[in-house]
Amino acid sequence: MKYTGRTNEHFEVVNISKENCYILKEGSSDQLSLLWFNTDDNVLIVDAIEYTFNKNQIICTTEFHKIKAVQIRGLQLLRFNRPFYCISNQDSEVGCKGILFFGSSNLPIINLAENDIEILGTVWKMLCIEMESRDNLQLEMLQMMLKRILILCTRVYKTQENFDQLEPSNDTVIRAFNFLVEQHFREKHTVSEYAELLNKSPKTLANLFKKISTKTPLERIKNRRMLEARRLLSYTNEPISEIGYQIGFSDIQSFSRFFKKNESSSPSEFRETHLSKENPVQ
Structure with a gap:
């Protein structure tokens, strides 16, 4: 499912399998991606390092990451460009710059707990429903859903990485x-x-x-x-x-x-x- 706006906004949600995993290597020079794995034993090489990702892990990548699929069991891909939503300009809304994106030499890996899975799953379903809409409020609705997903992932990752120890x-x-x-x-x-x-x-x-x-x-x-x-x-x-x-x-x-x-x-x-x-x- 893809959304394309009047001023070059791009947003897509794709179920990735072995057959279409080439999509992971596609994209323009200004796109950010979120990968939510819904099965175990997915193997990717990211920046020359091999990783195995399991069910309900999430990674966030930028246009600079080099990704090669080795073994794909199943994941969901969310991808957007800066005209659709700029995490730098809207940093006060989401706070993921320097954590999920553009913030670490290590690949950020988010491990979802049961409660997080339920919340994210609900928002994701609403997002997919909204992708089918075609009214003049669709862009704003999709941006709102994306922000909720990014905020949830940021919260989980901050807790996971002990950011609660900081003011x-x-x-x-x-x-x-x-x-x-x-x-x-x-x-x-x-x-x-x-x-x-x-x-x-x-x-x-x-x-x-x-x-x-x-x-x-x-x-x-x-x-x-x-x-x-x-x-x-x-x-x-x-x-x-x-x-x-x-x-x-x-x-x-x-x-x-x-x-x-x-x-x-x-x-x-x-x-x-x-x-x-x-x-x-x-």
């Missing part, structure tokens, strides 16, 4: 840091640079992250650079020296040391293992 204002700082790293990881590599942008001290950031994670702010910056390196090595033919330059290294030796320290293999070894590696869909 609301500090919650905003964490999200802002994550989003800034997403924007600037290529040229800003120290915690102090991000602390300055946030008008906070590096120590304050370290203490905030300590409440919700074992990963320090510096580790998050390094992990985001590593994620980009893996993507470029796995999905492009760009020279290794150019890849290093893109993520802030002036010479290939420095990049190789950084990569091997974090991946336990050299960039060339990693590329040989992952580039153009084909996995049949089962």
Whole structure:
């Protein structure tokens, strides 16, 4: 089911199976996706890392994620573009920027509890019914349903990741840091640079992250650079020296040391293992 608006708004809800899993790799350069798995043992390779997803897990992806289906048992896909709903401009409404989208080098995986499943299932059914409407209020109704889904997923993920240990204002700082790293990881590599942008001290950031994670702010910056390196090595033919330059290294030796320290293999070894590696869909 697809909705297309008068000013390029795009929104779709699709049941994904083995037969149509190619849809996961489709999409324009400004689309965000939510994948709700309704069976066990779904295997995807996301950014060169293999994951197995089970029933009632959810992941949120952006146009930057590289997805390859290995084994698909069944999932529901929700996909929308920025003209339909911009999570950055409407951040005060939903608060998912820097958490579900554009916020982590790790793929956010949401685990739904029974109560969450019931609520989300109800909203999803209403959403599918509204997709069949054709009146002049359809866009607003679909946007409202999407917001409810994103808010529910944000709440669940925040609880799951111990955000309840933070004051609301500090919650905003964490999200802002994550989003800034997403924007600037290529040229800003120290915690102090991000602390300055946030008008906070590096120590304050370290203490905030300590409440919700074992990963320090510096580790998050390094992990985001590593994620980009893996993507470029796995999905492009760009020279290794150019890849290093893109993520802030002036010479290939420095990049190789950084990569091997974090991946336990050299960039060339990693590329040989992952580039153009084909996995049949089962």
